[in-house]
Amino acid sequence: MSAAEAMKIAEERGYDLVKIAPQAQPPVCKVMDYGKYRFEQAKREKDARKNQHVVEIKEIRMSPSIGIGDFNVKLRNAQKFLADGDRVKVSVRFKGREMAHTNIGEELLTKFAEECSEMATMDKNPKLEGRFMSMFLSPKK
Numbered sequence: 578m579s580a581a582e583a584m585k586i587a588e589e590r591g592y593d594l595v596k597i598a599p600q601a602q603p604p605v606c607k608v609m610d611y612g613k614y615r616f617e618q619a620k621r622e623k624d625a626r627k628n629q630h631v632v633e634i635k636e637i638r639m640s641p642s643i644g645i646g647d648f649n650v651k652l653r654n655a656q657k658f659l660a661d662g663d664r665v666k667v668s669v670r671f672k673g674r675e676m677a678h679t680n681i682g683e684e685l686l687t688k689f690a691e692e693c694s695e696m697a698t699m700d701k702n703p704k705l706e707g708r709f710m711s712m713f714l715s716p717k718k
Contacts (some may be wrong), residue, residue, distance in 0.1 A: 583608070634713075636666045641681040648685075652692050659697045659716040668711035682710045690714065 580594075587594040587608045595614075598605040635658040637651050655665045667689055669682035686703040693714055700713040 580606075630662060633663045634666055635663050636668065639667070639669050639685065641669055641671065641675050641678065641685060643685070648689075652689065655689070655693060655714065656696060659693065659714065662716055664700070664716070665693075665697070665714045666711055667714065668709045671708050671710070676708065679705055679710060686710065686712050 583594050583606055590608065592608045593611040595607050595609055595611055596604055597607050635655075637655050639648070639651055643651075655667065658665050667686060669685055671679065671682060675681075683703045690697075690699045690712065697714040697716055700715050701711075703710050703712045
């Protein structure tokens with residue numbers, strides 16, 4: 578039907594004439610209440626944002642000479658972060674002569690990953706970047 582007829586029908590019903598596919602030949606239009614449509618669309622987008630969980634990266638720092646009690650505290654915190662669905666970056670900072678013993682830091686990180694193995698998977702193996710050795714843990718689905 579012609580555009581004029583469609584506009585006439587839309588005005589009679591108290592609705593708007595909205596182009597759905599303007600590039601089509603002939604253009605496709607729909608008779609609808611455009612204000613109500615925009616309101617419902619905004620409401621759907623708002624609900625989608627509300628239910629969305631943004632995955633954050635939480636960081637846990639240790640030193641190679643960390644005590645067992647402190648290690649367990651860091652481990653509990655990491656497990657809490659993983660339970661919340663966040664990724665965890667675990668890093669070991671080397672100071673001064675500790676750089677000569679990076680194997681201690683690597684063993685510490687692998688032990689940390691083994692302790693978290695039931696609730697997390699290791700994304701990135703321990704890697705030395707400057708004075709920090711770090712790895713990433715992601716929660717299991």
